[in-house]
Amino acid sequence: MADTLTQQDVQNLLLDPSPENRAAMAAKLGKSFDGQELSTSERVLAEDIVRIMAKDVAAKVRAALAESLKASATLPRDVALMLARDVESVSLPFIEVSSVLTEEDLIEIIRSGSSQKQTAVARRPDVTEGVAEELAERGDEAAVAALMSNEAAPVTARAMGRALDRFPASESVQAPLVNRAKLPVTVAERLVALVSEQLRERLVAKHELPSDIAADLVLQTRERATYGLVGGAGERDLERLVEQLRVSGRLSPSLLLRALCMGDLPFFEVALAQLGRIPIVNARMLIHDAGQLGLKSLSERAGIPAKLYPAIRIAVDVARETEFDGGDHDLERHRRRMLERILTQVEEMAGEDLDYLLNKLSDLTLAA
CATH class of the missing domain: 1.25.10 (Leucine-rich Repeat Variant)
Incomplete structure (x- = not known):
């Protein structure tokens, strides 16, 4: 400790006990406290000084000591506790780091x-x-x-x-x-x-949730805006959500089908446009092509499995045929009609998609 702490340092501290000098001593002590070159007697001396400074009346001194010793692995535990129990200006940096605690x-x-x-x-x-x-x-x-x-x-x-x-x-x-x-x-x-709605979107985009939970989350975040997008209101938020889902690998064909069956045609349109890498205007023209070839070609381009296409075709047809009267349970009636058509006309559907749609149809029927 020849260049750090010596007996002379202790004498200097006694001769000039100003807070500034005490704080400087505290910083000097911390730099050498864990030094391998400390002898047994020097270690005892260093610990005695630390205990004295940990009780210093000036918070400035104690704060300098805590800052200099927060990374020390050999600090006596009683001193660590004194510093941790001190006022916030002294204790916070020490509590956040010290391995002695x-x-x-x-x-x-x-x-x-x-x-x-x-x-x-x-x-x-x-x-x-x-x-x-x-x-x-x-x-x-x-x-x-x-x-x-x-x-x-x-x-x-x-x-x-x-x-x-x-x-x-x-x-x-x-x-x-x-x-x-x-x-x-x-x-x-x-x-x-x-x-909030924004955090729900992040939940879907960020985490590997089961497909039925992911679908329900999307539908809940989209519920209020489902049929308000015709004039463009909220479309930027919708595109951002779809992009997050696509980048995170959550924009699955099943999710598109489930959202469509629950009445969210705008979500389906934007999702198919992004998966097919074409502008949304072009995607809408193909989806609603009266000749029915446009939707099929876009679905193939977007990677929709052939077994899901018949259900998607029916869902788009029902969405196009439906006119909302603004009455009670309007959207629920639309969803029930769509699900009934799909489940009675599509024979190849099985597994999770079938279970999900059956459950949704059951929920809608009970709520009617």
């Missing part, structure tokens, strides 16, 4: 600390499952939002569910949940009923 220490901070301290815990790169559970249970809204934003944190489905229980209307909690790289399907299903 144990899981028990961090849980204590969550239970007794301020919102800012809870948030500092949530931002740590080594948050454990137990700490994440405690934050979800006891952390305030800002801390829980920070936890959900921390991709390194192992947040369980249970912790996510608890966060939604406590903050069901908080977009600051919901948005980072939606944006996590992996999201349990059970949590995604809960988010459907809670999040």
Whole structure:
């Protein structure tokens, strides 16, 4: 420690105890505290100085000490706890980084600390499952939002569910949940009923949800705009949603069929245009071609399986024939008519698509 801490440093500190000099000493100490060259006696001296400075009356000195020692792996635990329990200006950078603090220490901070301290815990790169559970249970809204934003944190489905229980209307909690790289399907299903339309779109585009859930999510986000796009209102948002789905590999033929069967012809038109790599105006002309060749050629170009084409053909015909009277359950009647036509005239349909359409027909029939 010849160029860092010496006995002379201690004497200088006693002779000139100004906050500035004490803070400079704290920074100097931190740079050498983990040095391999420290002898046993120097280590004892360094720890004594650290304990004194951790109790300094000037927050400026304690803050300099905490900043310089936050990455130390050999800091005595009692000193680490003193710094973590200090005022926010001292403790926050230390709490967010220090590896000396144990899981028990961090849980204590969550239970007794301020919102800012809870948030500092949530931002740590080594948050454990137990700490994440405690934050979800006891952390305030800002801390829980920070936890959900921390991709390194192992947040369980249970912790996510608890966060939604406590903050069901908080977009600051919901948005980072939606944006996590992996999201349990059970949590995604809960988010459907809670999040905004924009976040629902992101759910569909980002996560590998089961096809029936993905279809329902698309339909829910599109419900209000289904028949309001004729004049162009909202078309930019629709194109952006379809593009997100296409890029993420979620714009499947089944999704197109299901959306079409639920009455969302504008979504089908934009999706087929993007998959076929042609302008939307051209796609609409081909889809509604009276000779019926246009839809078939565009479907093939877009990669629609031949087995799904008959159902799509019927759905487009029903959509073209339907006139809405504006009465109660208008859209439901249209959907039921379309599903009945498809299910009675298409013999080759099977598997998930058939199950989905049958379930939807059942739901509509019960609601009638």
